Amino acid sequence: MYWWLNAPVFATSALWALVLAFAVFLAPWCNWQRSAVLGIGMIGGVLLYIPACTGMMWIIDQERFGYFDYQNFGKIPTSRLRRLLPEVAKDIRIHQQRGCNRARYRISPVEFDLHLDTLWHEFGSRAYNSRATSRQATTAVELEALFFGLELPKSSQETEPFIHSGPTELSGYGAVFYLHAESGTVFQRTCYW
DSSP: OOHHHHHHHHHHHHHHHHHHHHHHHHHHTOOHHHHHHHHOOOOOOHHHHHHHHHHHHHHHHHSSEEEEEEEEEOOOOHHHTTTTTTTOOEEEEEEOOEEEEEEEOOHHHHHHHHHHHHHHHHGGGSSSSSSOOOOOOOOOOHHHHHHHTTOOOOOOSSSOOOEEEEEOOOTEEEEEEETTTTTTTEEEEOOOO
């Protein structure tokens, strides 16, 4: 099951079970038969489950998806967001979505290279891509498509920008990075299931 469906499914199921149990418990005080309340509740649960899950997902998504700002790595609340970010990152802005997140943070070029080396050392054995092909030329249009909403700075360099790929697992879990060396800012797109 996709990770972002777990909370709405479990919350809707638990809420429906509590409401149904409460209604069955109170049925005698309302002069209703418990079996009738249970039957109507079960039929209603089947018919209304998907709309209720959709509503619950909308409520939950208001809190867990969107733009979030953190001063440093230690302030990031979930391991899903922390897994491929460097621990030395500062001024972090993350756009959290269902299947991926995009991040912007400050880090020196030396620390960025060290971070990439660490990722390849730690996860490279499970990757389907190789370290040799991890740096590729790109265009400003492609960068904007990858990192839209994160305020890419204009580069004064006349050379083509490069994106760096981290190790990508067969499941699609991996990250793409763009280092804007002039400002010491890294843009990262991480995808996962």
